[in-house]
Amino acid sequence: MSEDLIGDRLSRVVTELEAQAEAMASHDRLGLMGFQGQIEQLKEWLGPANECGLGYESIIALLEAYPAKLSARAAVGMLEAALLFRYKTGREEDRMFDLR
Numbered sequence: 281m282s283e284d285l286i287g288d289r290l291s292r293v294v295t296e297l298e299a300q301a302e303a304m305a306s307h308d309r310l311g312l313m314g315f316q317g318q319i320e321q322l323k324e325w326l327g328p329a330n331e332c333g334l335g336y337e338s339i340i341a342l343l344e345a346y347p348a349k350l351s352a353r354a355a356v357g358m359l360e361a362a363l364l365f366r367y368k369t370g371r372e373e374d375r376m377f378d379l380r
Contacts, residue, residue, distance in 0.1 A: 286332045286364055289357030294322045296354050304346045318342055336361050
């Protein structure tokens, strides 16, 4: 059940990002897969491949590399996915949240 919830949340994020593809194309870097190519890859991972963990990590990398914006709803969806995955960071300031 949580896998369906995660996939749904991440797919909504990808839909929002895809709507920004034209604006993000000007930020593509030579030699790297462009924004639209990454969106297509995300759709494959979240759809037929059912690789939500890989999709989540790729969305994070995409958001770090491009000035794309997410709605509050999509941002909360990313947070929900992270909580369901139990993703943690190794940062010292996040240590209090690490339940490992």
